[in-house]
Amino acid sequence: MSNTQASNGAHARIYVVVFVALLALTIVTVSLSYLHLSVFPSVLLALIVASIKGYLVSNYFMHLISERRLIYAILVLTGIFFLSLIFLPLSHFHDRVG
Template identity: 65%
Template sequence: MSEAHAEDIKKHVRTYIMVFVALLALTVVTVAISTLHLSTFAAVTVALIIAVIKGSLVASYFMHLISEKKLIYAVLVLTVVFFVGLMFLPVGAFSDKITMP
């Protein structure tokens, strides 16, 4: 293994520690906000935003997505498209329903 490579990995390790700290901080924040008992809409929005940030951190740095190959991105984009389709499922069930008058 070349020296430059080892340097790279050491740089990575520093990033991991920073991400770890950020994840802990965000966990504290989301729990703290939940004790405020906001309205459902606000609570869902805030909790999901924080969860998405945490999830992106894990995916980008721990799973190295930030510097991954194009092919992996393609697979994930496809998955996200169908995932959105899945989330459309409750909409299909509730937004437009024939009910008894």
């Protein structure tokens, strides 16, 4: 437990900033949906906003930003299989005969 009170205080401030940013982004994504854009831009924008929020949660609340290489390695591996699970079946559905 090498953390001092002061650095914990600094962490707490970062968490509050992240919290406010998440609330703001929630408002952004809901407002965007009221624009009723066509499918492609609305999906793209929604995914970008969600990814930023996901980035904030995983990097700060789950403190991935200062995590060990071992954890990164596991997550990269999972990410590759996640993408193959999403895109390989999809490409099969778009490349069908009969």
